[in-house]
Amino acid sequence: MANSHGHTPAAWTGVIIAFVGFCVGSVFMVLAEPIGVAASVVIILIGAVVGGLMRAAGLGQPKTNGLTEAQLQAHRQTHAEARS
Structure with a gap:
């Protein structure tokens, strides 16, 4: 497993856009x-x-x-040094 567990700008952006899509879809489903x-x-x-492009x-x-x-x-080790 990776240390960041997907906490990257690409993951957050893709998930936020998809979340907005699900919210919009929920409203229109009810309507x-x-x-x-x-x-x-x-x-x-x-x-x-x-997310994939990012x-x-x-x-x-x-x-x-x-x-x-x-x-x-x-x-x-390289990534740990880069974060320090």
Whole structure:
């Protein structure tokens, strides 16, 4: 597991946009407005795309899959030094 557990600008931005989409969708669901519900699905998808683009731009959690234990240890040490 990573140290930040997803607390990155990319994760927060994507989740906030998706949360707004769910809120909008809930309102339009209660109002029985299918167009509004469809618009909320688009907002949720935009949140996923924005989060993915931000992660690709380096604002997300770094990938550590496929690393050996020594490489993973060096990676963690480098990031710990960068935060200090």
